Amino acid sequence: MNPHQHQPHPPAHHTATQAGTQAGTQAGTQAGTQAGTQARGRRRRATLLAAAVALLTEGGFAAVTHRAVAQRAHLPLAATTYYFASRDQLLAEAFAQLVETELDTTRAWIADHGLTALPDQLATADRTRQLGLWELYVHAGRDPVLQQIAHRWTDGCIRLVADTLHLPHTDPRARLLYTTLATLWLEHVVEQRPLDETRTLLTLAMENALRPP
C-alpha cells in the first residue's frame, strides 16, 4: 500500500530539517509500530537523498528527476515516490541537507585555517556543488518551505562569522562582513573571478569591519 494516497507522509525518516512542515499530524499512529522494518527503509531513504544531493551538485536541480535519483541510488523508480511525497519534498530535503553539510564543512575549515584563508577554501571547494547550493537558494524565493531553509542558511552563516570573530550573533559588524563574504563567494562560484582580487577584498573588508567605530 502506498502511504501517499491520502496522507501527507508516514515515516519519521528525516533529520530534523523540515520540522515545521508536518509536525502535529495525528501523532498517535506512529507509536509502537515501525521499528524493525524501517531500519532498511530508513537506509533506502537516506540513499535516495544522498543521490539527490549528488545529482544536484553535478547538474543543478534540473538534474534531480525521479528517474535519475532512482538510478543513481540503484533503486527502482517507485521508491522515490514511496519515500518522498513529491519531487518538491525531495528537493527541499536535499537542500536542507546540503546546507547543513556545507555549514559544517565551512565551520571546520575556518576553525582550522582562520577566516582570512576563506578564499583558499573557495579555490579548493567543489564549485559545481556550491553552484547547486546557490541555485536552490535563489529558487527558494519561489517556495515558502525552501524559503525557510534559505533563511536558516543565511542565519547559520552569519552566526559562523560572528563566532569566528568572537562577536555576539547580532553584532552588525559580523552581519556586514558576512554580506561582503557572501557576494565574493557567489561571484567566485558564478563568475569565477580571479582569486587574488577576492583575497584582497576580503582582507580589506575584515580590517574595515573590525576597526573601532
Added chain:
Amino acid sequence: MNPHQHQPHPPAHHTATQAGTQAGTQAGTQAGTQAGTQARGRRRRATLLAAAVALLTEGGFAAVTHRAVAQRAHLPLAATTYYFASRDQLLAEAFAQLVETELDTTRAWIADHGLTALPDQLATADRTRQLGLWELYVHAGRDPVLQQIAHRWTDGCIRLVADTLHLPHTDPRARLLYTTLATLWLEHVVEQRPLDETRTLLTLAMENALRPP
C-alpha cells in the same frame, strides 16, 4: 528556408549583447540584401524576446519554453526556432536584455532618490522579476556565454555604485559597498527579510565605506 539548418544564425537582429558569440562568421553574405524584408522580422524577434523576458519574470526560466513564448507573443511555435537557434540562445538574450533594463532602471532611480534610498526601491520593485534575474545569474555559472553576461552585470553594478559616490570605477570602497548591497538585495528578494534591517545595514555600510582610511 530555415536558416538554422547549417549556419549558426543569420540575421543581425540583436542588440549589442552577444557580440562575442558569432562575430566574424562570413561577413560578406549579409551585405546589400535583407533590409526591407527584415523590418517586420526584426519586430517579431523583438516581440518574442519581450515575451521571453516577461515569462522569465513571472515564472523563472523554467517557464520560458518555446510554446509559452510563442503563445505569449501571439506567434506560431516555429517562429521561436526560426529567430533563435535554440532555447539556450533565447535565454541568453533574454538575460542580457533583462540585465540592461535593470541597470538602466536602477541608475535612474538612484539619480532621482540617492543611494541610501535603495531599500525603498527594493520594496517597490517587482520581486518576481528580480528573482528571475538572480536565477539566471546563478544559472550563468554553468554556461560560458551566460557567465560573460553575468560578469558584465556585476561590473555594471559596481560602476553604478562608484559613479554615485563620485569614486573611480576601480576604487575598492565602491567595490566593497557593492558586495554588501548585492547580498542585502539578494536576501531581500529571496528571503524577504524585514526592510528596516536592510535600511539600517545599508546606512551603516555606507558610513563605513566612506569614512577615511
Added chain:
DNA sequence: GATAAACTGGCACACTCGTACCACTTTCAC
C-alpha cells in the same frame, strides 16, 4: 514578370517527465 532569398505556420517525431497503479513479498503484533 522572374528568380532567389527571407519568412511563415502547421504538424509530428522522439523523448523525458511526475506520478498513479497494482500484484507481490516481507515484517510485525497478536
Added chain:
DNA sequence: GTGAAAGTGGTACGAGTGTGCCAGTTTATC
C-alpha cells in the same frame, strides 16, 4: 499460525518538451 501493515518493483498513462520538416507565402533585386 493469521491478518494487517509496511515495503517493493515493474509498468503505463498523460502531459509537456525541444526541435526538425516542409509546403507554402511574402518580399527584394534584377
